[in-house]
Amino acid sequence: MARLTLAEVRDIAERVLLKHGFSDLQAKAVAETMVCGERDECRSHGIYRLLVCIATLSAGKVNPTAVPVVYSQAPGIVRVDADGGFSQLAFQSGLEALKQKAASNGIAALVINNCIHFSALWVEIEALTDMGLVALACNPSHAWVAPAGGRGPVFGTNPIAFGWPRKDKDPFVFDFATSAVARGEIELHRRAGKPIPLGWGVSPEGEPTTSAQHALDGAMLTFGGHKGSALAAMIELIAGPLIGDLTSAESLAHDDGAGASPYHGELIIAFDPKRFLGDQVDYHFERAERLFADIEGQGARLPSARRYEARARSLLNGVEVSDDLYADIQALI
């Protein structure tokens, strides 16, 4: 087990990306998400992702020197063409315009087009809550998930994330896939030869299954039955055709068996509390604190609690990376 400081994580990630031809700006933006992933113990977005990034690059499915271009699509819409790069730099490029449009109009949308999936949505959401904005974000992925009552993959794992800024406190943030679990979780069960719980997937014949292999061959399921399925459809629509970008089925077709990361768009909606509430903003945000107190006061946890605890640990002690993963990454430098 290797123990690394967050500065070391950042350094390794940037070196690998630069070595493989990513531009300086792209490398910095992508590496920062991995630092956040390791820091918050969301390993699937940590430096493990370097392997995925380089595989996606090798498959010719990402532009390592992409230069995002920002457009004002409408008074309430910022559009960023990610130029076939990963999503982070595109997001950062559009952030200031989104803030200004939200401040002008009260509500505004940031549309990211033509980007390669590497959305750690909670990282983007926190960039917005840091600006005092309330924010919602979502995107399609690859079509792996069946609709409620169906058996064939139509939806992606389609994450949705939300953030609410809190005075002198970590923001209220959630970020979850609308699939019952992450695809990686089913992969891990398959490798370990373990059955999966009912409700994670269906066989190619559409039958409920506890076989990880059958679920991978068939389709994953959404969380929450027909309600989760409806949300997954909404995400396909508003972060797909509404923004002129691919659905999860189209993304998988575009991949054409290369096994690269999804190619898609992303929709982010920002609400400026000052425009909704004027000089009453502090009063009403104090009322929101009572909601959080009512949740925590009965021993329930806020959705972001685990991440913030991990963050405190990592900032103090650094992070642990398995020897296998560390060796795989060293081999890329």
Place this chain on the structure above:
Amino acid sequence: MARLTLAEVRDIAERVLLKHGFSDLQAKAVAETMVCGERDECRSHGIYRLLVCIATLSAGKVNPTAVPVVYSQAPGIVRVDADGGFSQLAFQSGLEALKQKAASNGIAALVINNCIHFSALWVEIEALTDMGLVALACNPSHAWVAPAGGRGPVFGTNPIAFGWPRKDKDPFVFDFATSAVARGEIELHRRAGKPIPLGWGVSPEGEPTTSAQHALDGAMLTFGGHKGSALAAMIELIAGPLIGDLTSAESLAHDDGAGASPYHGELIIAFDPKRFLGDQVDYHFERAERLFADIEGQGARLPSARRYEARARSLLNGVEVSDDLYADIQALI
């Protein structure tokens, strides 16, 4: 069993409301929701609601002659003060301004404040899809639902609804409570002396329960575990403090045991596809049709299918009202 045409439903609903002192505009707006409820076989929003409306009026919890006032809160925000009336007339009053702001900015919000709950969100969503808009709506209710991992009521049944217009077809619409089931469903089990499935509620001690009475005394649960719970919290926040209106806990406190309908705000977000997509709107909306075809092609149903089938039946044959309910309503005229 009484069989009524939709015109008869409308007539009865308006007569009852007018008889009890609702203004002409309020009566027409509220009655129309009941017509839609009966028509689409969503009985809980049908003329059964007349009993609830009159009970809420008798408790002094609704202003029957409320005159909604429309404000332009910001270039992207319409605010309607419902003046303590039911939500329908407030919604209708803000609709044109919402459409104009969405057309100008691409995205806009309609905030309804100080209204008494009677949201049949799908009815409002269809008014927006009829205008060619993509729309999202939500509201808190009374605090009856515990957060994931908790045991005390914090959230309302907090519905969320979404709509997507389709050319020459009924729109894609979903409208669901973020609670596992409607509170009325648990009430029905209690009356029938039937156990409820695990997952609907917890006892006052926070234990999983199959007793309807224990769940009503304790708390309901959200759908979809911690993910549904996170969504319920989001709805509390964006349709509560963000719009300067009550949370579900505050609404229940305001009720003070009267048993009236929730007092709250509502947030509706409208996206104008023409501003997102320009002259590419038809092309991209045609792509959305492939998503729907992929869902229906495998035998799964779109969320709104049941409602549209009921609608076709009701328009042809009228609707059935039980003798008991019909007698209860006649007694109100």
